[in-house]
Amino acid sequence: MRQIPVDTSSALVMVAVPPAPKLKDRRTGEIATDPETGAAMVTVEVLFAANGEAEVLAVAVPKPGVSGELVMGTPVALTGLMARPWENEFNGQKRHGISFRAAAVTSLAAAPAKG
16 A cells, blocks of 8 residues: 655654553454564554644554653654555544654753763
């Protein structure tokens, strides 16, 4: 399926909800893994503000790509952010949307000074 790169260079991006394991199956609690590396995936919800509009996006990231302390309000950089349209049918109802994935999410908060 087509992946569309997302330009974050002029956007303000900050953590809305800290990283949590991305579930592959909610019934069993199975954690999703990156198909290329096998790394566990996490979901980070971010506030993405650009062009006078803001939206909360759920971004899937391989756990090794999460760096820095990511608490609510932390400004972050999203490396390799991609959008992918999806569609499925469940119990006769069609659903569709856009999923987001990044290679890494990095805290932009200044590190505390060491004294």
